[in-house]
Amino acid sequence: MTEASEVLAALSRAVLEGDDESVVGLARRALDGGLTPLETIEQGLVPGIRRAGELWEEGEYFLPELVSSAQAMKAAMEVVRPALARHGGGGELGRVVIGTVHGDIHDIGKTLVGTLLAANGFAVSDEGVDVPLERFVDRARELDADLVCASALLTTTMAEQRELVGALRRAGLRARVMVGGAPASREWAREIGAHGYADNAVAAVAVARRLVTGEA
Amino acid sequence: MRPEELRDRLEERVLLLDGGMGSLLMSAGLERGRAPEFWNLEHPERVEAAHRGYVEAGSDIVHANTFGASPPKLKAAGLEGRCREVNAVAVTIARRACRAAALVAGDLGPTGLLLPPVGQATVEEMAGAFREQANALAEAGADLLSIETMYDLREALVAAEAARATGLPVLVSMTFESRKRGFFTIMGDPLGASLAALADAGADAVGCNCSVTSSVMVGMISEARRSVSAPIVAQPNAGQPRVTPEGTAYDASPKAFARDVVAMVEAGARLVGGCCGTTPAFIACARAALGTAGVR
Numbered sequence: 001m002t003e004a005s006e007v008l009a010a011l012s013r014a015v016l017e018g019d020d021e022s023v024v025g026l027a028r029r030a031l032d033g034g035l036t037p038l039e040t041i042e043q044g045l046v047p048g049i050r051r052a053g054e055l056w057e058e059g060e061y062f063l064p065e066l067v068s069s070a071q072a073m074k075a076a077m078e079v080v081r082p083a084l085a086r087h088g089g090g091g092e093l094g095r096v097v098i099g100t101v102h103g104d105i106h107d108i109g110k111t112l113v114g115t116l117l118a119a120n121g122f123a124v125s126d127e128g129v130d131v132p133l134e135r136f137v138d139r140a141r142e143l144d145a146d147l148v149c150a151s152a153l154l155t156t157t158m159a160e161q162r163e164l165v166g167a168l169r170r171a172g173l174r175a176r177v178m179v180g181g182a183p184a185s186r187e188w189a190r191e192i193g194a195h196g197y198a199d200n201a202v203a204a205v206a207v208a209r210r211l212v213t214g215e216a
Numbered sequence: 217m218r219p220e221e222l223r224d225r226l227e228e229r230v231l232l233l234d235g236g237m238g239s240l241l242m243s244a245g246l247e248r249g250r251a252p253e254f255w256n257l258e259h260p261e262r263v264e265a266a267h268r269g270y271v272e273a274g275s276d277i278v279h280a281n282t283f284g285a286s287p288p289k290l291k292a293a294g295l296e297g298r299c300r301e302v303n304a305v306a307v308t309i310a311r312r313a314c315r316a317a318a319l320v321a322g323d324l325g326p327t328g329l330l331l332p333p334v335g336q337a338t339v340e341e342m343a344g345a346f347r348e349q350a351n352a353l354a355e356a357g358a359d360l361l362s363i364e365t366m367y368d369l370r371e372a373l374v375a376a377e378a379a380r381a382t383g384l385p386v387l388v389s390m391t392f393e394s395r396k397r398g399f400f401t402i403m404g405d406p407l408g409a410s411l412a413a414l415a416d417a418g419a420d421a422v423g424c425n426c427s428v429t430s431s432v433m434v435g436m437i438s439e440a441r442r443s444v445s446a447p448i449v450a451q452p453n454a455g456q457p458r459v460t461p462e463g464t465a466y467d468a469s470p471k472a473f474a475r476d477v478v479a480m481v482e483a484g485a486r487l488v489g490g491c492c493g494t495t496p497a498f499i500a501c502a503r504a505a506l507g508t509a510g511v512r
Contacts, residue, residue, distance in 0.1 A: 018333070059396030062404030067334045103249075105330075155457050156464060159248075 004035055008044040011076070015048025016055075018068025020075040027079040037084040041119040045080075046201075049073045049112055056108075070108045077115060084119065093121040094146035094212035097139045097175070099131035101160035106153035109181060112201040113149060120205050122147075122212075133160070133167045140168060145175040146212040149204070152181040162192040169193075176211045180204060217319065217359040219420045222385035226421070226447045226486045229512045233321075233362075233451060233489025234270035234278045235499050239464070241266060241281075251293035253285050256306045263306070267313030269496035274503030275489070278318050279362055280310040283325040286349045288341075292328060300352045307356035321362040321387070322353030324375055331370055334403070342371055346378035354382035364451070365426045365491075366390040369405040369413060376419050387487065388414045389425040389449045392436060399424075399436050407436060408443030415446040423449030426491040429456060429468060430476030434483055441484030450485040452476070454493030466493030473498045474505035481511045 007030045014023040030040040052069035055061035061069075098114045100106055107129050118124040125139055131150075140148050148168060152158040161179045168175055176195040179188070189197035196211050198204035225231060238252045244262050246252060255263050263281050270278050284290070285306065287299045295302060303322065310320040327345045329337035350361060361379040363386065366372035372390055379386040392399040392407050399407035411422040422444060424436045433452035440448050455468030477488050488506075490498050 059400075062400065063402045064333050064404060071333070 011044030012048035015045055015069055015072045016051050018072050020072040023072045023076045027076040031083050037080050037087050038119050040080055045073055045076050066108055070111050095143050096122045096124045096147045097145045098149040099127035100129040100151045101157050102132045104152050104154055104157040105129045110151035113204045116201045116205050133163055137167050137171050140173050140175045148175045149178045155183045158183045165193045219385040230481050231276040231487050234275040235490035235494030236492045237281055239493050251284050253302050256281050260309050264309050264313045267310050271314055271318050273496040273500035275318050275499055277321050278310055278314050279321050279323040280306040282306045283323045286327045286345045288327045288329055288345050299348050303352035304356040307358050319359040321360050322358035324363045325365050342374045346375045350378045350382050360385040362387040364389050367401040368403045369410045373417055376417050380418050385420045387421045387449050388419040389423045391426040392424055407439050411440050411444050415444045421447040421449050421487055425451035428452055430473050434476055434479045437480045437483040437485045447486040448484050449487040450480045451489045451491045453491045470498040470501035474501035477502040478505050478509045
């Protein structure tokens with residue numbers, strides 16, 4: 001195994017195990033060893049967080065493990081983000097506001113989408129979880145956002161996504177809206193007037209590209 | 217009421233609890249996103265009517281409208297510093313609806329504070345919140361205390377301790393989901409071990425509420441019965457919530473619910489009722505079904 005692939009594997013493992021201490025050192029080692037920020041994110045961090053999500057789906061992981069993995073991912077991103085900016089990943093694709101809707105504290109899917117968007121060249125403002133409508137609207141206005149992404153993981157909170165579409169429209173903002181989360185679907189997005197839907201983080205990047213470039 | 221009295225009653229017969237309150241108030245016009253506790257202050261007559269519906273349906277125990285009346289929850293709702301008042305008013309309203317026909321349980325839900333690693337709250341913070349609410353409910357004359365929808369065993373234990381200190385009987389139910397390796401809370405607390413820990417901590421009855429439909433609840437009660445000897449509480453939802461243009465809807469029928477209530481009793485539950493989406497019609501059906509089945 002090469003040094004690079006070894007570091008990437010260790011990085012994935014540290015994220016999966018929620019080890020937010022060793023993950024920082026490993027992220028530095030990856031960058032110092034010549035890996036690009038995008039490689040570090042996509043081949044190191046993302047496989048780890050994705051596996052954590054799978055273990056959650058499979059019933060092996062619970063909220064504490066999932067949150068620990070998300071925190072490790074965030075800690076690593078603190079190291080990678082400045083390097084990303086130096087590599088010209090500083091948001092030339094578009095400005096994005098992302099968050100999990102009010103009443104919902106699910107973090108991981110939203111964080112994963114936000115991270116991948118940033119890694120792919122969007123300027124991302126992650127507003128966290130339990131984000132009130134007004135905050136989405138205010139941030140979209142402040143940043144003149146191209147795209148607002150709203151995650152909802154509960155059937156009881158997905159109605160907030162509908163409210164958000166209306167609130168942005170009433171505020172007269174140009175930002176387009178992408179929704180995601182377990183109960184959301186393409187049909188749901190269409191019904192509430194959202195511009196895009198993605199059922200996983202990789203797809204979300206493609207949808208976001210399409211929405212901000214205005215292609216189809 | 218003393219804990220022994222409740223235990224004696226449960227030896228005699230199954231006690232029927234009430235059904236959902238928040239979902240019922242929403243269908244009576246409570247605005248989406250507004251805390252049900254506001255209505256204790258603004259529309260006491262509507263809260264009383266909801267309770268009365270349950271008493272008339274045959275509930276032996278009615279929950280006061282205080283699920284979210286812990287200090288941190290009230291603060292989040294915009295009712296900061298009004299814990300004592302809100303709980304006192306709610307117990308009075310429930311008492312008016314029950315008269316001598318049913319007991320009033322003070323209802324304690326999760327504080328919304330999250331312990332590490334998910335959040336940064338401390339056990340001490342939670343303990344203080346539960347003490348304040350439990351004392352307010354006891355002072356207002358609740359007959360017993362019912363802790364519901366707990367998803368973190370650590371919080372449930374803190375709540376149980378605060379509730380027990382009032383000297384009233386204490387019911388504790390947690391909310392579990394069906395996962396690959398069995399029934400767990402979202403925090404990963406397994407059903408059997410959690411209920412056993414709560415019974416060891418002195419809860420007079422332990423069990424499960426919310427999250428699942430009545431058919432899944434039957435299996436949970438069987439597992440609970442294998443794990444504890446304390447009386448068991450069961451309060452499932454009226455099916456799965458679905459979001460519709462009109463609001464949240466639940467898909468189970470009162471009849472199917474009532475059939476499962478009988479199955480829960482046969483599986484070992486001694487206190488049965490409903491959670492989100494259940495209405496007086498569900499409880500009336502359950503009362504009739506228990507009578508027909510002849511279970512005691």
